Structures are given as C-alpha cells and as structure tokens.
Amino acid sequence: MSAIQDLGHEYWNWRASQQPRTHDDIPRIERPENWIPRWSPSDVEQYKLKIVEFEERISEISVGSSNSPEIEVAEWVDYQLIKSAVARAHFELNILRTWAEQPRFYIDQTIGVIFDLLTIPDVDSLRIKKVIRILEVTPSILKNGISNLTSNAVSEYAEIAIGDLSKISEQILEMSKALSNIVENELSLQLTSSAEKAILAFIEFRKWLRNNLLTMKPLRAIGTENYNWFLQNVSLYPYSSEEILQIGQIEWDRAVAFERIIKNRFRNVEPGPIPQTSAEQVVNEEKAENLVRKFYEDESILSQPKSLRHYLNAPMPDYLEPLRWLGVSDDLTGPSRLDHDGYSYVPSPGPSMPYFYAANARDTRAGIVHEGAHYQQLAISWSHERKLRQHYYDSGVNEGIAFYNEELMLSAGLFDDAPITQIVMWNFMKLRALRVIVDVNLATGLMDIETATKFLEQKVPMDYATAREEAITFSSSPGQAISYQIGKTQILNLLSEAVDADKNDFNLKAFHDYLWLNGNVPISLLKFELLSDNSDLKKINR
Template identity: 45%
Template sequence: MSAHETNVAGMAQIDADLARLGTEFRQWRAANSFRTSDDIPRVERPAGWVPRIDPVSVEERRRELAGFVEQWRATDVSGLPIPDQVDHRLLGSALARVRWELDVLRNWERDAVFLTSQILGPWFDLLLAPPPFGAARQADLVTVLGAVPQAVEQAIANLERAGVATLARVAAAELASIGSRLAGSVSALTAHVDAATATALAAAQPAASAALTRYAQWLEASAGRLGPEVVVGRDAFVWYLRHVALVATEPEELVRAALQEYRRAVAAETISRNRHRAVTDAPLAADVAAEVAAQAAAEAEVRALYEREGLLSQPESLRRYRFAEYPAYLEPIAFLGVTDDLTNERSREGDAVSYVPVPAVELPYFDAANARDPRLGIIHEGAHSQQLALSWGHPRAMRRQYVDSVANEGIAHYNEELMLDAGLFDDAPHSQTIVHNFMRLRALRVVVDVNLATGVFGLDEAIDFFVRLVPMDAPTATEETSYYVATPGLAMAYLVGKLEVKRLLADAVVARGDDFSLREFHDSLWLNGNVPVSLQRWELLGDRGDVDVLDAAGDWAETFPG
C-alpha cells in the first residue's frame, strides 16, 4: 500500500471512529439526559425510561461522560475535510452541554420547577402523540405514574440541600390542585387504553396525586428558608457561549445588538399600528374546529408562498404541521411543556401536531395570536416542524440531533421576518403589527437573559425591566425571569440565532453574487438547522473567523468553570 493509500485509509478509520463515538453518545444521552419542557430537544427514550435525579446517578454520569470526552479528545480530525471537522465540533458541544447541565446549572438539585418536570414531565410527554396508544406506550405510562412518589421524595431531598427559594414559589403556584388535575388526566385517558392498563393506572394514581400534593405543600411551606438565585457569572456564561452554543460574540455585544433590535422593533410596531389604526382586529376563530380548519388552509398557503417565491423547497414528502384540539387527558397538565408533538427521527414523516385551546379573548400571548391568525404560529412552530423533519433525514448522523437552541430558534425567528417581508401578511394588517411585537419581546429577552447570567442585572432589576418595557405584569415578569436565572442562554437564542443567520445570508449574497439562490441557501440552512451558524459559516463560505474565536477560548475541559 502506498503512503497516499495508507493516509486515506487512516483518515477513513478516524472518520469511522468519530461516527461510532457519536452514535454511542447519542444512545447514552437518550437514556441519561434529563427531561426537558422544551419541544426542540425532545428525544425518543428507551422503554420504561424515567429521569434519574439522585446524586449517585449524577456522579455515575460524570464518570461515564469522562470516558466519552477522553475518546473525543483523542480523535484527531485536523486532516479530515471541513464537514468531518464540523461533526467533531458538534460532538464536542454536546459533551460540553452535559458538564454545563450537571455542574454549572445544577437544576437537578436547585430548581423546583425543573424537578417538577422530572417528576411528572414523562407522563406529559407520553400523552403528546395522538392516539392510538400502543402497548409499549401504555406500559410506559404505568411505569412513569408509579415512579412519581419516589421521585417526589428525591426532589425534596435535593431541594433541602441546594434549593432556590424563588423557583420553589413558582413551582408551588404551578402545582395548585395538582392531585385532582392528575386524577382528571388519568380518568380521561381510560377510554384510550386497554382494560389492564386502565386498572393499573387507576391503582397508581392516588399515590401519585398524594405525593404531588405533598410536594406542592412542602414547596409552599419551605420556600422561605431555601437559598437565593445562583448567577452563573460572566466567565461561566462566556464558556457556555464558546463551548456549548459555539457563539463567538461577547455578551456585551449581544446586549447592544438586542437593544438596537428592540428599538427597531418598537419603531416598526408603532408605525404599523398607526398605519392600520382604522382597521378592526381580525375576529377570533368561532371555536377550535374553525381554528383547526383555518390553520390547515393557512399551512397550505405558507407552503405555496415558499415555492412561488423560490424561498424554500416544499417537497410533497415533507410532513404537515397541524393544529388540534387539546385532548382531555392533556389539558390538566399542559403547564409541563410545549403542547405539541413534533415527532422524532424514526417518525419524522408523520404530521406534527400542536394542541390549541378554545378561542377566547383572554388567552396567553401566542395562543391569542393564533386564534386570530394561525399563520402567526405556522411561521415559527411550523418552521421548527419542517427544520426538524429535514434535519432528522440528514445524511450525516451527527447533524440529526439537537445541539443548542441558538440555531433552531434563530431559524424559526428569522422565518417570522422572512414571511413578513415576503408578503404573507399583506392581507392582515394587525398580524403585521404582531410580528413586529414578536421581535420586540425576543429582543428584550436577550437583554434580560444575558444580563442576569453575567450579573449585570439582579432579579429585581430584570423584573422591573420587563414590567416597564414589554410592558408586562409583575407576577408574569417574576416567573419569566426566574426561569432565565435557571436556564441561561435559552431566552437569548431566538434573536442571537436570527442575527447570525442574517449575517450569514448577507455574506453569502456578496460571496456568490449573481449565482446566489435564496432557495438553495434556505434549503441548506434548514437541513443543517441543528448545526450552530458559526460552523455553517465555515462550511458554506470557508470563513473561519468565528471558529478561530472559539479555538482561542481553549480546550473546554481544561477551561471548565468549576
């Protein structure tokens, strides 16, 4: 074998080793990651899975993670093509996230809202996919309901040691009447499961309801003696940006850009509102059935616009995004997560479903928008649906899974403005105003998220910021900012990601000149929607600028803030 052939064979072996390591880590992560209330990072779990939140299992994960990190660091991909080097960095980001969750955020022992998610969230997740309920799903329902009492005891033990007072109060409020709400969920599910499962669920429900009620009472009684919010600090937040989110921008730059975007959004919203001041609001849908029917027609309209304007390919095989009425078994526990089923890698061709409440004047922010114009939901959550379905079919397995929210949420937020600019809402003046309001809210979220994480804002300052500038009522502002303290980096993802996409777009237009195609650009962006934009820039344009900044931050394991 010649030297060249030997080198090619060696590179092929490194590539194969990286792919194997990625597959092993993904399987490990599916069994060992915490449950999330977000819809983007959801993964298919092994049969009988329940979250593990005890210190012994956390320590076990630390040891197992160290083994993955050792293999990843030993894999020298410097001689491989850029796409393979991108995959290696994706795996590094996923590994760094585990350390971030276990040892910086430490929500598993600090955050009562997060622990509620671990206790009852798996029940919610199993209810999301529409019927029928197969035998495996029914068996899992029995398992997770039976695990609730022990999970409650572990959550209380964790919070006794390290709990945060504000988050305990938020969790207690969310759990009001939780015992009867869970009983209602179980009762409504009876008609959809077999007799043996119905009997098993009915037997497990009283103990689960009693445990959750005890948890809520303990939170209310104990919150006053728990600890203050824990701010990660600037150094740790920069570590997250460089090694998990793979964002090259400084925190202060993120805030400055967000404030500029906020001012732009306020101006655009005010001008739009003034321009259309004589136009009455669009009417609410008459009922859920009318909203579902309107959304189906609107989804077809959005797809047609993508194709007609040459914006994004819409093959017939690409699944649909649909609204549906809340099932009676899901509605009592809807607070536990985003109430949609975006499916997973194995079922990516099945339609995605988003459950909507009965149209009414007093509805939460996004539900109220959808009840008047369902396109307002389609341009964000529908973009998630398409992006995930496309990414799950990526020929490179490393790119099929969630890495960080900046890319995914950035694409969806970018798509909102894309659809506005492309004329989707030319027939709906107030929807135009609402899209500008979306931009305003998400810009403010960056300011609060980053400033809380870096210690520029205290909790009271962040609450006041929202109350004054959204404007928002104080209880809602308190709840929202408490979440930001516990999950730094999530709220900023929408605008930060959108700005990175727009920078990539502008540079690609200049680089490609007359050969630039919006359709090709968006097709690539959506397909690689799980890949941080800094890495897409490197691959698409050969621009290492952001990557060099990431490299300058050093080895993430050696610079870990802990």
C-alpha cells in the first residue's frame, strides 16, 4: 500500500475504537470484539495527542494542490478524505467538546451503545453478553463523565439529559425483561444484575445533573469562525455560512411555494388508510421495495446489482421499543454483513402516529426513497475497491444523496399514483430547508435557543416543547442539519455540470452508479475526479 493508504488504514483502525457513539445511523461503525467506550480524562488526552500525530503525518505527505496534483487524482482524493476524517476528530474533541459540555454524550456511550447492538436482527446469547458488558461498565463511564463535565457542562444540554433519563429505570427494566425471554436462566440473572447496577448509576448521574444545574454555564454558539472551519475542513463545502444560509432561504421559499401548489392541485384528495397492524405494513413495504427497485431499472436511473440485498420493514422488537428514543431504529448492515438485508423497525400503526411515521405507513415508498437509499448507497460504497472510500466522512454526501433521491423519484414519476405522497415529498423539502436556516443561525449566534424554538414552533408548526428540544439538538451538532439540503444542492450542481460536459452522450444511470458507489466522498472531490473541475476545491484552498 502507499503511504496514504497505510495512514488511512491505521487511522480507521484507531477510529473504530475511539469514535464516539451518536444518535445518527449513518456514521455507525463496526467495532473491535469486546469493545467498550473509553472516555476517562486520560483517554481524552491520549486521543488529542493521537490526532496531533495524525495531523503531523498528513502534513509530511506531499500531494500538491488541485491545480497541480503530484499524484494520480484518485489517490489525491483519498488523501483529502483522510485530512477530512482527522479534521472531524479534531473538531469533536477540541472545538465542539461534546465529551466536556454535553451530558447526553455519556447516555450515548452507555445505553446508546446497547441500542445500537439491539438494532441488528436475530439477537442471541452472544449479543446479550455484549449488552451485559456495556451495562457492567456503565457506572464507570458515567463516573468519568461527571469528571469531564465538572466545570464544563452546559445547562441547556443538562436539562435535555435530565429529561431523557426521566424514565430510564423503567426502560432498562423493560428491555432486560424482554431480553431475558431469549436466553437461559443463568444469563438472564446476569442481565438482571447488570441492569440494576446500570440503573443505580443513571439515577446518580441524573441526581448530579440536577444538583449542579444552576451552576452550569449557559449555551454559547461555536461562532462563525469555527463553523466555517468545519464547513471547509470537514465537509469540504465550497460555501461560507452566509452562502449556505442563502441556499436554505431560497430552497425554503421554493418548497413552501410548491407544497402549496401541489396541495391546491390535490385539494379534494383524502389521505389513504393507515395499515391496521405493523405486520400489514411490513408486507406492503416488501412489495413496494421490489417495485421501487424495478422502477430504478426500468427508467434507467440506478443499477440494482443482484448482489445487493433488500431494505425491509420489521415490527419494532419489544426489547428495542423502550429505547427507541436513543436513535434511528434501523439496521443498515455493515462492511462485514453485505449479505444481510437492511431493516427499519416500525411501531404499531394508529391514529396518534407522528406525522412521518404516518406518512411512511400510508405509502412505504416515502421511507424507501430516503432510508432505503441510505441502505443501498452504504452497501454499494462498502464494496468500493478503494478501501478508504468505504468509510463515512461527512453527512453532506450521504444525506445529500438520500434527499436528492426523494425529488429524483418524484420527478421521475414514482409517485404519480399517489397525490398525498407528492405533498409529503414537498413537505420533506420544506423541513430540510428550514433546518439549514436554524442550523446556521444557531451556530453563528444569530439565533439563541429561545429564538430558534419560537421560529420552529411557528414555521413547522410544532409544539413548544418539541421545538425547544429540536433547537437544542441542532445546536449540539452544528453542520449535521444542513447536510440534507447542502449535499443535494451540490449534487444538482454536479449533475448539471456533468450533463453540460457530455451533452447528448450523458448517461443518467452511469452518473448515479458513480455517485452511489462514491457515496462517502464529498461532492467537491467527486467534481474534481469526475469532471476535472477544481473550482469548488480552490474556494477552500485545496
């Protein structure tokens, strides 16, 4: 291997142990056997030193600029990927500092890890032993969390964590009871004992947060300089925060206008019925998924290799139900499980279902064209012959592809038979544009939490409590909420430039095959590799 590939391989081996667990499903990573999260103060310092080492080693490799690369373009692109990956680790530890400021971080590194373990189908005794291992180390992880949070924790984030833990005892007991039905008595007793220890630790953690809430520091924006650093060095976006805000506003106006037009067109159409049971929805989705795949091929939009497995629905398991607030309830498989189907777990349908669950229940294609696109893109990218492109770097391209795929399939005619789903697609576009506006304004300090809360409450609309939690969530992970819209905007630009370059010889299916295969690579890099166009890269000094 080259020096670049060697460095990348070493980085990703390190990252498999170091990468913190988050709510998001796209960055999920396969961990070493018997892995446990390590976030003691000394661990954090070791991580920081390792990042400095990676930064120094990156700087020692001479590759030239996009104006005059000194190595082949594909290898030059891979080098930029490693720079982006190390920049993300630096941003997490030294700028965003979730490990020091956000108590929810330690919920993610404990019961959140268990949630991820349980999203993989066919839970058995081996998996339950891994659950027990995490329950056993939960007290020490939370204790280290208190050490890191002392004098650093942000009060708004602490309030969210306190709320998250309001029913943690009941939730862990419900989970462990459901899992106990799967295994023999001895392992069941171990599970119960470990669960009790974890519950006591969470109660102490919640008590500490409550007792120290009034002395915690207020939330402060990361600021324009840090935000722009993230945009340029991690996401590799060719836009400033001001330009991204403009894109969000333009797309908001477009989505609001066309949603209203489509609503007017179908003003006399009533929503279809919701399935009576989750089992009925599972059957509906399986049929729809096959039809969507056939549509891709029939319309020459995207290849569907026979080796590519399926994206399916399954009823929400009883052991996962009490933990579903911890992340996206799905399993998008992984590099070592390419022969497995992907699954999204669905709750029992009913009249009180949240809007998006109801939309997906009525027409399962609404979920297939987004989460199903994630499954296909990741599975295809995990098979990439260039190993460094098998890894997640930034949500811009992943979420951009899935969001782009929604309007792609809408425009291609997939939903011509479903007026209400057409309205849903435009509503999705409206909400993604709104996220851009809120994300940028929170990160740069143009909005505070209260202003963002009222903005969401009025614009979506939604209730105050939900709007406040959304606002705090956006502020806790700047740059993620913009990824849907900004990634899609970049893809549309790439598509336009590719059409212009090939004129009458342009092949839409080949374009999408390339995009999905390289679906972990920021679009600015793909534009350079595919079209020899470095205009975006020059804007970020690459």
